[in-house]
Amino acid sequence: MKGNCIKVAVVGNPNCGKTTLFNVLTGSRLKVANWPGVTVEKIEGVSSYEEFELRLIDTPGIYSLASYTIEEKVTRRCIIDQDIDVILNVVDASSLERNLYLTLQLLELKKPMVIALNMMDIVKERGLELDLHRLPELLGNIPVVPVSAAKKNGIAVLLHAIVHHFEEGPIEDVFQYSNEIEEKIEKIEVIMSAYDPKHHFKRWHAIKLLEGDEEVIRDHPIETEILIDRSDEKKVIQEKYGYIEKIVEEVVFHKNKNAHRTERIDKWLTHPVFGIFGFLLIMSFVFFITFSIGDYLKGILETILATISQSIEQMLQALQVADWMQSMILEGAVAGVGGILTFLPNIAILFLALAFLEDSGYMSRVAYVMDGIMGKVGLSGKAFLPMILGFGCTVPAIMASRALETEADRRKTMMITPFMSCSARLPIYILFSGMFFERYAYLVSFSLYLLGIFVAIISAFLLTRRRKEKDKDILLIELPEYKRPNFRTIRIYVTTKLLDYLTKAGTTIFIASLVIWALLHFGPNGMTTDAAASFGAILGKRLVPIMQPAGLGNWQFVVALISGISAKEVVVSSITVLFQATNLAINSGNQGLQQRILAVAPEFGASNAYAFMVFSLLYTPCIATIATIKKESMSWKFTIQVILFQLILAWVAAVICYQIGRLLV
């Protein structure tokens, strides 16, 4: 025992309510980092009970302690290597049979362990009853504590059990395999003792060797081939499930009395035809509230920011600050960062909706619903999940592509995910569709979201054709019970995302705004008040001939797009700085900026604006995304291919949209 500090690893299946419970136990004092060597998030939190301090580590959700996925490897290393004192196994009581498989594997480690039996409310709702006295008896007498993470029930009892059991020490063998397997385990244990007499978890490792686990074989270069048969793993798994069936038989009563609510909802939401309509309906509702309620709140925020901006101006004047300094602060920093802050409500609502869909259990249905369409373009329905996450932010979406089975599938998904309109592109749509499409602003923005999905799917199709891959759709995904989303989980999710956004506004966007301001106020002859003679203008003018066919033949737009590579929000802050709108709000909203754009580019109309938005949607993603693609694909060649592919595609699409638009208008 190391003082009064207990290290607890929280382990469980995906969708067992692990994160909700973790949040209840630790509050919001979280430390988020990556697991060593991989980009899986590692979340740590602290809790206390009596005189003990509990350090909790949240591990990624897994079904098995095998080593087929990164999540499994990470979790395994955490509980074996790190000095974890207690394993807190979160078990979904409504899906006991499957959850207990991981539990049995964990028990084989013979570490102190406590089970939190979550989702007891669903068990009651279904008319089931669990024998909570018999269950621990069948699991080696470890504490089994019924909790409701959502309603915060049973938390004190759980903490008590962790502390109490920690002092009690390890547990005994829970169940015996058949004689054939037990004999093999025993023999391997003997060989292992000779190889490393001080070996911890001998039985667990022996079972893993029997299962042919690659990692364990690599770490234990011992001769066991004569003993092990390829079918042993199958037997080990089946015997575990055999024991689980026995547990379920003894512990669960009144099976299947009530019809499942989830199945009634799924009848519609996963219906071959209505499922797709349902999905489109849900997504259009999400965007509708993002724009309608978001824009209303945005208006209020704009007024507040305008007042702040004006008082800063008055203060600067009162302090008699030099003109160039005033210009830098007001036209550079305040305009740039302020312009971005006004979009906070829209982005908050979008993330709120995504969190709601995720936590309610709907998100994984999307993989099934979209499987048919995705299958036609050579991708598994699972690839649609990273794409949906891409509506929030491309970086985690690219990371989510890891869930796909093959390298080819992962790369294809990384190639197309940036085409999904991330929340940073939303301000561009709101600004330009608001200025040039007025009443139809919402429809125009929605069309860009659809265009993104369309381009992504077409690209996937073409990439599959080019590589002549065979149909390899491997859809395998759990569909969790529908549940009322947990307020706390959603709150933590949304606040983290908004803090990220604010941090970005305070750092990347702040610096980018100042750089853009400097580019516009300095030229070959030093400082200049004429932006047309600035470095920015010189750079932009060089590229104007290329952008002319897309209706973007003004250097200001070119510079704004280039600056957007640092972060897509910067396109908007750059536009405000470039067209010297001190703040979007000061000039009575969009109209002021629109007038300034028209003063510089009188021809600029709806088709130009649409081409600009299409280009913004499709071109090179931000630096953070490029870095993530490089990290995940581990190839510069592939990363550069992605950048070029997107740049060329964006140009072609923008030119087509502009030229067609010009014919129509």
Added chain:
Amino acid sequence: MTLFDGSSGSEYRITGIYVAYTIERRLEALGFNEDTVVRILTRKKNGAMIVKLRGTRLAIGKLIAMGIEVKEASQ
């Protein structure tokens, strides 16, 4: 027959799994073992389906459905 030939609402008993090695292991860890009963909740024409086994609901694609050999549960 394989699960792919099954119809919505019916129950089947698994008799064998014939898919790529790693997927077979993952399916087994999820509880797709010989003699386990699977119920097809809903399916699409293309072969993707939602099944229920051991109290868990899973969506599986055509290739997996075609790789799971079954017989009618009543047999």
